[in-house]
Amino acid sequence: MxxxxxxxxxxxxxxxxxxxxxxxxxxxxxxxxxxxxxxxxxxxxxxxxxxxxxxxxxxxxxxxxxxxxxxxxxxxxxxxxxxxxxxxxxxxxxxxxxxxxxxxxxxxxxxxxxxxxxxxxxxxxxxxxxxxxxxxxxxxxxxxxxxxxxxxxxxxxxxxxxxxxxxxxxxxxVTAVSGSGPAYYFLMMEAMAKAGEQLGLDAETALKLTLQTALGAARMASESELSPAELRARVTSPKGTTEQAILSFQAQDYDAMVLKAMTACRDRAQGLSEELCND
Known part of the structure; x- marks a missing residue:
């Protein structure tokens, strides 16, 4: 520059x-x-x-x-x-x-x-x-x-x-999406690494695989012309392994859970503004 x-x-x-x-x-x-x-x-x-x-x-x-x-x-x-x-x-x-x-x-x-x-x-x-x-x-x-x-x-x-x-x-x-967003991904990484251990991997292997997978997925999504939904569909073969994991997430209404969490974040940001700016 x-x-x-x-x-x-x-x-x-x-x-x-x-x-x-x-x-x-x-x-x-x-x-x-x-x-x-x-x-x-x-x-x-x-x-x-x-x-x-x-x-x-x-x-x-x-x-x-x-x-x-x-x-x-x-x-x-x-x-x-x-x-x-x-x-x-x-x-x-x-x-x-x-x-x-x-x-x-x-x-x-x-x-x-x-x-x-x-x-x-x-x-x-x-x-x-x-x-x-x-x-x-x-x-x-x-x-x-x-x-x-x-x-x-x-x-x-x-x-x-x-x-x-x-x-x-x-x-x-913006606070709910990107300001606080890194913590959501850290939470997912934490849970995935922990699950990897519970499935038999040693802690170091589970964590390294989790972090590299997160990095790779983010890079693919940011560099691809395809939407995240399309990228997900392309790696979710019918009756395959990935589909079983996705179905488990969806059975627990994953989208609604994310929306509820981000709405709580947004609402707290609004509340902080009211507390700090009314003097």
């Missing part, structure tokens, strides 16, 4: 947890200039490795904000209101694009806490971003320009797939 001056805004990361670090590493891997990246933490010692690589590392949030075109808000949701109220003056002076990766915080609440009339993007990334295979749902409020949307795609695209949703409420559905 080529980064020209017009396409290389200065980005400040407020907070440096796993997700912020993943995005920073992804940007650096694409050739993004380190001197256009700021990162903050209360304990600047936590940033020594990033400072050594040419990033601006500081414990001064205001300084980072005032030097940034884009501010990535990567603090915990419970700390977002205090952050906004503390640094509202700097945000209003600079008026950067705000990108929030905090779950449950609405665009309206972010605008309110940081002083109003601001371009805000909500992002729901997921943990595979840590290995540059993430999936992020994005929502932009009406003040976000096409250029800022493109900049957001560059930032989050450094760690995986980015897709926009038109309605902010759909971010909660």
């Amino acid at each position: 080529t980064h020209t001056p017009n396409m290389t805004p200065t980005i400040a990361f407020i907070g440096v947890g796993n997700m912020a670090r993943a995005i920073i590493e992804g940007l650096l891997a694409t050739g993004y200039p380190a001197d256009r990246l700021w990162v903050t933490a209360r304990n600047v010692d936590k940033l020594s490795d990033l400072g050594d690589r040419g990033l601006h590392a500081t414990s001064d949030n205001d300084n980072a904000i005032l030097n940034a075109d884009i501010v990535v808000l990567a603090v915990k949701p419970q700390g977002m209101q205090a952050l906004g109220e503390t640094h509202r003056a700097s945000v209003q002076q600079k008026r950067p694009l705000l990108i929030s990766v905090a779950a449950g915080i609405s665009a309206e609440a972010l605008e309110r806490w940081f002083g109003g009339d601001l371009a805000v993007v909500r992002c729901m990334p997921n943990t595979p971003s840590l290995v540059q295979t993430g999936a992020a749902g994005l929502y932009a409020n009406a003040k976000v320009s096409p250029a800022q949307k493109a900049q957001t795609e560059t930032i989050l695209g450094a760690v995986g797939l980015t897709l926009w949703v038109e309605q902010e409420a759909h971010i909660d559905a």
